[in-house]
Amino acid sequence: MRAEIIAVGSELLTPSRVDTNSLYVTQQLNSIGVEVFRKYVVGDRLEEICSSLELALQASDIVILMGGLGPTRDDLTRDAVAASLRLELRLDPVLLQSLESRFARAGLRMAENNRLQAMVPEGAATLENPFGTAPGIFLQPSGKLLFLLPGPPSELRPMIMHHVLPAICRLKTPRPRFTRLLKIGSEFESRVDEKISPIYAEYPEIEVTILASAGIIELFFLWKGEPEAGQAVSQLEELTRRIRGQLGHSVFTDQDESLEMVLGEMLRGRRQTVATAESCTGGLIGKMLTEVPGSSDYYLGGVVSYSNDLKLSFLSVDPDALRQYGAVSEPVARQMAEGIRERTRADFGISLTGIAGPGGATTDKPVGLVFMAISSKSGTACRRVQLRGDRETIRIRAARLLIDWLRRVLLEEGS
């Protein structure tokens, strides 16, 4: 089963925007055995939307068009689909009413423009969008499945889950797809590959894909042999077990969950708490930990001690240590972790101070130098790391390294 994805929006053709929606859509389609054969990005122009749509419908079974369903003059997806399929656009009175009452509930007057969003190609089904005003549209031209979905990720994602996947599973019988996943923290991609390639070379029927992004490595395993469940599952189990054996505690999950979720579950299970003292990450570690719903069970909060004054007043860092060693130093990292632990009475105080760049470097403290510390009842440990990349990369990698380090500390304590 083949799918193609078309992202619509002139902004996606500028030098600073990428289409990231298609990544989520691909992941979800893959999970039910549908493969993505081609992706397009087109601007808000009828011509390219139409010709891309026509090529996609010709080549594949499933076509997903994202974006261009808004209420403005440059939202052309509805028109393009109507033109390509030679269908008329009609005002859907039920949809119009639901739009109007949506605005009324929010205490707003509906703009005249929004009436456009109630226009639907004849014969199409509409797909409810609880998080926005643009409903989705579903058509079946010549037995193909065509979905029109809104572009904002918060609207698109629930609609993929609640409308697109169920419709595909109902109407097509996907080929079973056997996969496994391992996620790894604090390792280098080439190092991981070097360690595991002799193992996976023994499994020619399993395709292994290695993806590295900002401190996390993901290994995808896909069964390419005969679609025979017994053999596929046992081979995948065996390979991933051997690779876990080789990589040890570096593997933090074999599920589709983030590092922060894994750490959170460990803390919750142990009824332990953590608090953060961040300098160069400016709040990023707290932000990551609190991406997990329910993180208040184990994350108490913390201090962003971006200025030295806050390191003194909120974290009781010794002014002499600051003067003598500087803010980016082992003694200060240690005192930050200890300070936040004492002040919040958390089980773990974790801290990070470094030079994210591009400015701020000195001869003995280059951009990318980071000190991180973990303080607990067993004492305080500190690590010095030297990271590469731009400001954003350094900050994300540093935060992930610290979060993964705490996970390993918990693992070792637990064992």
Add this chain to the structure above:
Amino acid sequence: MRAEIIAVGSELLTPSRVDTNSLYVTQQLNSIGVEVFRKYVVGDRLEEICSSLELALQASDIVILMGGLGPTRDDLTRDAVAASLRLELRLDPVLLQSLESRFARAGLRMAENNRLQAMVPEGAATLENPFGTAPGIFLQPSGKLLFLLPGPPSELRPMIMHHVLPAICRLKTPRPRFTRLLKIGSEFESRVDEKISPIYAEYPEIEVTILASAGIIELFFLWKGEPEAGQAVSQLEELTRRIRGQLGHSVFTDQDESLEMVLGEMLRGRRQTVATAESCTGGLIGKMLTEVPGSSDYYLGGVVSYSNDLKLSFLSVDPDALRQYGAVSEPVARQMAEGIRERTRADFGISLTGIAGPGGATTDKPVGLVFMAISSKSGTACRRVQLRGDRETIRIRAARLLIDWLRRVLLEEGS
């Protein structure tokens, strides 16, 4: 002048890879007045490479194919181009020799596979690749310009600069490109469009694109009329001036800069400082403010008071207020802003407390309810907003609303 870009490689169709090469290519093409009308991502399959190439050549003047020029069996770009244009592939003896001597210089024996990289469609020119073994290929089918380039960025980028741009400038006369940009905070897309569409309707020669993402709206203006600099510039100036007049302080910049950069420049110019007290955003506001290099000039840091205890101990929130009104309430938001300002002696204390969901809602406090406050020497103001979307969207929107609110407060103080 229109260009289309085709990225080849099955790995680019996985859920965790994006084609970023096309961003650089777009930027370079735009710089000489060439617009990108469509982008494709296709796997290592002859069929999709061919059909995408044929559509692109039909629709545009310039086509850039990236990737699939390596020496392995799944590198099919050469074959696809030969098949689509009905050309034969021939071994280029000069190219073969240069490949062989390249390997010899590195002290390596050339693998048999690499001979494939010396195969060139008849009539094509080869483009030197000093940083890799895959040469580029240049063809002019029916007066169109077709470039085949290697995928690795370190090889692609120099070839764009040294071969592609010069060839385009030599063979086509690029059309100058006139654009403007406005960025807007704290507004709804449909509301903005309603306000400005009567204005831009008077300028049929300017294409207006509206893009909304997580609390920021961007307006792109592109001159579509005759390439006459005087007229283009004066019309663009007039339209953007009128739209700024209509939208007032909502417009935060006409440059390619973020809201956080604009706020940062304002604070730096006034020699004022800000500190944050965050609850449901968990550090996100601090993270956003510190994305700007040099933000330590005006951002002191703050407290992530995720637990109530930290609201009491770090921010001196009144325990009675917490008990009586709850953590998500106007009195607590006010006290958080005042507390962080007092403790840090910042000019502005800003705070945010809310229910990001999906859990934590009560009958009178639904998911998306957020209180934010700004405290300064002139007093403390508080706003209550009700946001929609998932946890991530609510957190980003809330953070942006508060940052934009502070920008407006500074604007009003300044005027």
